[in-house]
Structure formats: structure tokens, C-alpha cells
Amino acid sequence: MTAVGSPRFAPRWLELRERADAAARAPELLRPLRRALAGRPGPPGLTIRDLGCGTGSMARWLAVRLPGPQRWILHDHDPVLLAEAGSRMPATAADGTPVTATTERGDLTALTAADLAGTSLVTGSALLDLLTLDEIEALAAACAGAGCPVLLALSVSGRVELTPPDPLDGVLAGAFNDHQRRTEGGRGLLGPDAVAAAVTAFERHGWTVRLRSSPWRLGCAESALTAEWLRGWVGAAHAQRPALAPESTAYLGRRLEECAAGELGVTVHHTDLLALPGPPSGDGG
Numbered sequence: 001m002t003a004v005g006s007p008r009f010a011p012r013w014l015e016l017r018e019r020a021d022a023a024a025r026a027p028e029l030l031r032p033l034r035r036a037l038a039g040r041p042g043p044p045g046l047t048i049r050d051l052g053c054g055t056g057s058m059a060r061w062l063a064v065r066l067p068g069p070q071r072w073i074l075h076d077h078d079p080v081l082l083a084e085a086g087s088r089m090p091a092t093a094a095d096g097t098p099v100t101a102t103t104e105r106g107d108l109t110a111l112t113a114a115d116l117a118g119t120s121l122v123t124g125s126a127l128l129d130l131l132t133l134d135e136i137e138a139l140a141a142a143c144a145g146a147g148c149p150v151l152l153a154l155s156v157s158g159r160v161e162l163t164p165p166d167p168l169d170g171v172l173a174g175a176f177n178d179h180q181r182r183t184e185g186g187r188g189l190l191g192p193d194a195v196a197a198a199v200t201a202f203e204r205h206g207w208t209v210r211l212r213s214s215p216w217r218l219g220c221a222e223s224a225l226t227a228e229w230l231r232g233w234v235g236a237a238h239a240q241r242p243a244l245a246p247e248s249t250a251y252l253g254r255r256l257e258e259c260a261a262g263e264l265g266v267t268v269h270h271t272d273l274l275a276l277p278g279p280p281s282g283d284g285g
Contacts (some may be wrong), residue, residue: 011055011084013232016225018057021125026272034174036149036276037120038064045069045097049116051108051124051139056085057154058125059101072101073119091227109135113145121149128155128194128273129180132187134158136194140201143275150202150275154214156180158192159269160233164258167281168251175244176235182240195271198260202275209275216268226259226266226269 001255037046045068050059051073063070070093074085082103109131116122119249122143128136143150158177162169190197199209218226236253240246258264 004059007112009077011081013228014055014057014081014278018055018060020216020218020222020225021057021154022061024124024214024270025061026214026215027065029210029212029272029274031153032210032276033121033149033274034066037121040120044199046120046241047071047118048121048123049073049075049119050085051111051122052130054078054081054125056088058123059085059089059185062067062123063090063093063099063152065094067095068097068099069243070097070099072099074101074103075106075111076103077105077106084233109138111139111142112144116142116146116148119146119148121151123151123153125153126270127191128152128153128198131190131194133190135187135191135199136197137201138156140198140205144202144205144207144277147277148242149277150273152198153272154270154273155195155198155273156192157269157271160251161267161269162255163265164263166251166254168247171244172234172237172251179240181237182199186263195273198273198275206279207272207275208280212272212274214270214272216270218266218268220262223259223262226264227256228249230255230259230264 024192046066049072050056050072053076056074059072059074063072074082074088076082076085086101086103090099093099130140137187158180160169160173177192180189181193182189195211199211202209218229230252234248238248255264
């Protein structure tokens with residue numbers, strides 16, 4: 001799900017998280033989305049752009065929940081991930097009509113309204129928190145200019161809950177959130193502030209934004225994902241605050257033991273965002 005620069009995410013990590021992602025995404029946003037798509041002018045069929053597609057988990061989840069026919073354009077910087085995403089698309093939509101896909105490699109933050117002309121829907125997963133304020137505002141402007149709805153899932157909210165609790169939980173969470181907001185390659189990432197920035201950006205264009213919670217709830221059945229998440233979470237906190245090293249190393253060891261014993265529960269909070277052209281419809285859907 002690379003925005004710019006070199007590839008970031010290993011296929012194993014994306015494979016580990018796919019089931020948790022699918023369980024977390026907010027299906028209640030699909031009803032207003034389907035209604036908006038059904039009301040679009042033009043010939044039948046959807047053109048959907050998946051930004052930062054990774055191995056294509058968002059497309060695999062969404063394509064079978066929307067009517068077709070559908071043409072997906074999968075965007076990512078990593079050619080290995082793009083090849084996998086393109087090869088694993090479902091063949092049919094929710095109504096049995098065909099689903100096809102093409103891939104585009106490049107910097108998704110450079111997309112303009114002209115690039116999105118004819119697009120029915122822009123979507124992405126675990127993407128917003130990797131962007132800067134300027135990039136989010138440019139994305140909102142491009143989508144508003146093209147008039148295409150936007151569904152962006154699983155943006156980190158900055159909140160995690162671990163059971164049983166540990167005195168270091170809050171310290172590491174704060175350090176991790178600071179790491180998510182880091183400046184990298186001259187880009188000031190928004191991390192957990194990204195959803196609020198996106199809401200402001202889309203509403204500035206007169207769009208309606210709906211938000212729904214989409215938490216990971218990780219228990220015994222997701223122990224491999226939990227262990228990998230723990231290593232990354234603690235590692236990022238340590239990178240942000242090196243002075244935490246002795247305590248964080250011991251903490252990680254304790255938590256991994258609890259995970260292996262089936263004694264650890266983790267909730268990682270995310271937010272799903274649906275942005276639709278125009279003011280609220282008034283039906284609450």
C-alpha cells in the first residue's frame with residue numbers, strides 16, 4: 001500500500017492481516033455507497049480504482065459485495081504486489097457479472113481529476129495514515145473534481161487496547177503514534193490525524209462524509225498476526241524513542257509469551273471513511 005518511494009510492505013504481512021481486515025471493515029457503509037453508485041449517470045458498469053492496493057485484499061473483499069460489471073484499476077508502487085493483486089481478483093461481482101482488472105504502477109499521490117475522469121469509485125485500505133496533509137487535500141480535490149465517491153478503510157485511529165494490561169502499554173502507544181506522525185523523506189505523515197484531515201478536506205468541497213469504526217479484535221485464532229503486529233508496534237515505538245530500548249525489549253518478550261500461550265487479546269482501532277458528493281441525503285443510511 002505504498003504511496004510514494006520504495007516498497008514498504010512484505011506480502012507475508014499483508015497475507016497475515018487479510019482475514020482481520022475483512023472482519024474489521026464496516027459493511028454498513030456499503031448501503032449508501034451502492035445507492036450512490038446506482039444513481040450515477042452513464043452506461044452500466046463500474047470503474048473502480050484501488051489506491052495502494054498491496055496484494056489486492058480490498059478489491060477481493062469489495063468486488064463481490066458490489067454489483068457489476070466492474071473494471072478495477074489497481075494502483076501500487078511495488079510491482080511484486082501489483083502482480084499478485086492482478087492475479088487474485090474475483091471473476092464475478094455480487095450479481096454474477098464479470099470483474100476485470102488492470103494494474104498501474106506509480107505514485108498514487110500524483111493523481112488528478114483528469115486522471116480520475118470516468119472513475120465510478122476510488123477506494124483504498126490502510127492508506128490515509130501514510131499520507132501528508134497536502135496529499136490528502138490533493139486526493140480530495142481530485143476526487144471532488146471527478147465527482148467519484150471514495151471509500152477508504154482501516155485508517156489507524158491511534159488507540160490500542162491490550163488484555164491483560166501492562167504499565168508500558170500507554171507509553172509505547174504514545175511513542176508509536178509519534179512515529180506514525182514522523183517526517184520521512186521530507187514528508188510529514190499524518191498517522192492517526194489523517195481521518196480528521198480527510199473529513200475536513202472532503203467537507204470543504206461540499207461532500208458528505210460518513211465514518212464507522214473498524215477495529216481489529218485479535219485473540220487466540222490470530223496469534224501469528226498478533227505476534228507480527230507486536231513486533232512492528234514495539235519496534236516503531238523503540239525507533240521513535242530509543243531510550244525505551246531496555247524496557248521495550250523486556251515488554252515484547254512478555255507479550256510474545258502471553259500471545260503464544262493464548263493469554264493475550266489486542267484491539268487495534270481503525271476508522272472507515274465514505275465520502276459522497278453533495279450534502280447528506282437525510283435518510284441516515
